[in-house]
Structures are given as structure tokens and as C-alpha cells.
């Protein structure tokens with residue numbers, strides 16, 4: 001049990017997520033960060049091949065193959081006096097609204113780019129969610145041991161596509177077969193890369209020392225020095241404040257697979273990534289900010305996961321703590337329902353072992369097993385008086401029509417769909433015209449989860465059909481303008497679960513078209529839930 005105050009404990013938390021496009025190296029980097037953090041002893045066995053590659057969660061794969069318990073949601077490790085909480089952002093086939101919601105629980109994000117590919121579509125989408133929540137971004141340019149794009153081009157891409165100032169803290173010497181290492185721009189030290197090594201790389205040498213010749217030939221050295229000089233002239237110097245405000249990203253280079261540059265990244269996270277901040281909330285109806293050091297234990301549920309064991313009907317709700325010292329056995333109240341629960345068996349996720357949490361602080365995530373009492377977006381606190389802003393909904397990217405096989409059960413279906421939408425499994429849209437329901441998701445997995453739960457919990461067999469719509473946007477603006485638009489687009493309107501008006505479009509192009517014609521109406525990609 002920790003003897004420090006909540007404020008001191010919160011200040012040493014670093015809670016972050018990794019965002020990337022599939023195959024950029026998130027799994028490999030996760031494993032190597034755990035290695036760098038001392039949470040595991042060896043890396044290199046996580047990558048599954050063949051059959052195993054189709055495993056649902058990258059982390060489940062890690063869990064199975066390494067025999068460690070990660071429960072696919074958060075890994076905690078203590079390193080250098082800091083507590084790191086690494087949140088999983090499910091990708092690949094696992095991509096779902098949970099991926100976005102997890103980011104709402106992160107205090108910082110590491111954006112992993114494949115050095116050969118730069119910014120890819122899913123990186124961009126996840127980045128936009130981070131920006132929406134003002135989450136500072138650390139960039140890790142991975143796979144330098146492979147033929148990479150020109151590092152200047154990569155920085156330009158960050159600047160132009162993300163409107164972020166890239167501030168490299170290191171500068172690479174070559175790439176691929178000619179990758180020699182990187183220069184620490186702050187310390188003028190060269191970090192040599194040993195080809196073929198998975199972990200052991202030579203100790204850093206001063207750039208101006210004679211020892212540099214063992215690692216770089218004169219041409220390579222000249223090129224590195226010139227590149228470093230140019231980039232320091234061209235790029236703004238790293239400004240921690242600008243990073244925290246979301247305008248600047250410190251850039252690291254490396255090879256997750258070869259365990260190169262990973263320690264530097266972890267050190268950078270420790271030094272610059274923020275500890276949990278005060279969070280805006282309503283307390284007994286009054287607007288306020290809840291500081292991490294406050295005495296009262298508060299937090300919000302950002303994800304609910306069905307038990308991985310299909311014989312168990314219970315779920316685990318993941319609670320991001322915002323303040324206080326949580327201790328096991330404590331009673332917490334759900335703000336919106338007033339229900340009280342005794343948290344007797346909270347789960348904390350240490351990379352080395354799954355343990356019962358004895359205590360936890362702001363920044364930490366605890367898993368609370370329950371039978372469906374807790375929902376995504378719920379606020380929990382000792383008094384039951386604290387309410388954090390709800391989690392946003394994100395415009396779905398897949399829209400499908402859903403029907404029940406037995407037409408006599410149509411009423412039943414409506415109730416079930418509403419229940420699942422309230423829980424945040426999928427989104428529900430009722431078109432103004434016509435009787436079909438349209439369900440929306442950001443990832444295919446959400447439909448599978450939904451079909452599964454409809455079958456198991458509601459005994460409903462459903463059929464998904466293609467819907468004519470491809471995009472959904474929430475309408476906002478002055479009432480008269482919105483009504484004018486709605487009057488002219490009746491066949492493309494729907495109501496969401498909260499009866500908010502939604503425009504359903506057949507394509508992204510159509511959204512561009514209508515927004516030009518109705519400039520006073522806003523077509524929003526997210527909706528903050530009250």
C-alpha cells in the first residue's frame with residue numbers, strides 16, 4: 001500500500017495509449033516498452049504466425065504466448081519512479097468505438113508511424129480523436145531498420161496532414177541496410193545501432209569524439225551532421241508547453257523490432273507526457289474541475305467488456321480514476337442511477353501478473369466486475385454527486401439495416417437495440433421515413449458483438465442488410481437553419497437514441513455537397529453525450 005498522498009501519487013502517473021495504422025508496429029512496440037520498463041524479461045516471441053495471426057486482440061496474443069495477464073485493456077508498470085499505464089487501443093478487426101473511447105481515458109498518446117509509409121488512414125482518424133480531446137501526441141517513427149522515407153519528408157507530412165509542429169529530439173543516420181543509429185540532438189551524442197541485434201546496442205558516443213569512426217564513416221558523419229543542422233534550423237525547438245497544448249509533437253526514431261530507440265521513447269514519456277489533469281465535471285449540479293489530488297474518489301467508465309470466459313455472464317467495467325485514493329472494498333455510487341456498489345474485487349493489470357488492486361490513484365484504471373450495472377460513460381464517486389461529461393459518440397463508418405428473422409418479434413427488437421445503443425455497443429438510428437432500424441458502428445466487430453448479444457441475451461436472431469447510407473452526421477446550428485435543411489432532406493433524416501437529428505448520406509461527397517449549400521448548418525462527426 002502506498003503511503004503517499006493522492007496528489008503525489010497522481011503526479012507520478014503516465015497514462016497513455018498507442019495510436020497507429022495496422023502493421024506499423026504497435027504490438028511490437030508495446031512489447032518492447034514493457035521490456036524497457038522492466039515488466040518483462042525478453043522480447044521477440046509475441047508475433048504470431050499463420051493461424052494465430054487472426055487472434056482477436058493483439059494483447060490476448062501477448063497474454064497467451066507469454067503467459068502474462070494483460071486482459072487486453074491496460075498494462076501497468078513501475079519504472080524510474082513513475083507508474084506507466086499503457087492502454088490498449090484495439091485495432092485490426094478489433095477496431096470499434098472502444099478504440100476511440102479508450103483515447104478519452106488517455107492523458108497522452110504515442111503515434112507510431114511506419115517510416116516507409118508515413119501517416120496512414122487509421123493513424124489520421126485516431127489522431128483526430130486525440131485532437132478533439134486535446135491529448136498531447138508523442139511521435140515514434142518506427143522500422144528505421146528498413147528502407148525509410150526521407151526523414152524531412154516525414155516531418156513535412158506531420159506538419160501538413162496533422163497541423164502539428166514536429167520537433168525531432170533525435171536524428172537518424174541512414175535507414176534500412178545503411179541504418180547506423182541516431183543522434184541525440186539535445187546531448188550531441190550518437191547512439192549506434194547494431195545490425196542484427198534484438199536488444200544490445202553499443203553505448204552512446206559523443207559526436208565530436210574520436211570513437212565516432214567505429215560507427216560512422218566520414219561521409220555518413222558529414223551527412224548526419226548536415227541533416228541535424230538543417231533540421232534544427234528548420235524545425236521549431238521542442239517546447240514542452242506547446243506539446244501539452246497539442247500544437248507540437250516531439251519526434252523519436254527507432255526500430256521496435258530491434259529494440260532500438262525504445263528506451264529513449266520511454267524516457268521521453270516520463271519526462272514530457274503529462275500526469276493526469278483536473279477534469280471538468282458537475283458536482284451537485286455546479287460546474288467545477290476535479291483535481292487529481294482531491295480526497296474524494298471519482299472516475300468514469302470508458303469501456304465495458306464482456307467476460308472473456310463465455311461461461312460467465314458478468315462484465316468488466318474499466319474505470320479511469322480522476323481523483324482520490326481508491327482502496328479495495330470501497331463503496332462507490334453511480335451518479336445517474338444513484339446505485340451504490342462495493343468494489344470488493346477490483347482488478348488492476350500489472351504486466352507481470354493480474355492482481356487485486358489494493359489501492360489506486362488518478363490516472364490508474366481499475367476493472368470492476370459487475371452484472372451489467374455499469375455502463376460506458378457512467379461517473380462513479382463516493383458521494384454519487386460528481387458527473388463527468390459523457391463520452392462522445394463518433395460518426396459511424398458502417399451503417400447497416402437490421403431485421404429480426406421472426407417478424408412477430410419486431411417490438412422486442414426495438415427494445416433490445418435501444419438497450420445495446422444505450423450501453424454503447426452500437427449506435428441506433430430510426431429513419432424519419434420507413435420502419436427499418438439502421439445500426440451504425442466504426443468497426444465490423446461491433447456488429448458481431450451485437451448479433452451475439454441479441455442471440456444470447458434477447459433470444460433474437462437478426463439479419464443485417466446493406467443500407468443505402470454510408471455516412472451519418474449530427475446536425476447542429478440555429479434551429480431555423482437546421483429545420484430548413486431538414487424540411488428539404490426528409491428521406492435522409494433519422495433520430496439517434498437521444499432523439500437528436502442525424503443526416504444520413506450516401507457518400508462523403510454528398511456531405512461536402514450539402515454543407516456547401518447549407519453553410520449555416522454544421523454536420524458533426526461527434527456528439528458529446530450529456
Ligand code: G4P
Pocket residue numbers: 020021022023024025026027028029047048049058142143144145146254255256257258
Ligand atoms: P501492429 O500491431 O501495429 O499491427 O504491428 P506489429 O507489431 O504486429 O508489426 C507488424 C509487422 O511489422 C510485423 O512483421 C513486425 O515484426 C514488423 N515490425 C514491427 N516493428 C518493426 C521494426 O522496427 N522493424 C522491422 N523491420 N519490422 C518491424 P510481420 O512480418 O507481419 O510479422 P512477423 O511474421 O515478422 O512476426
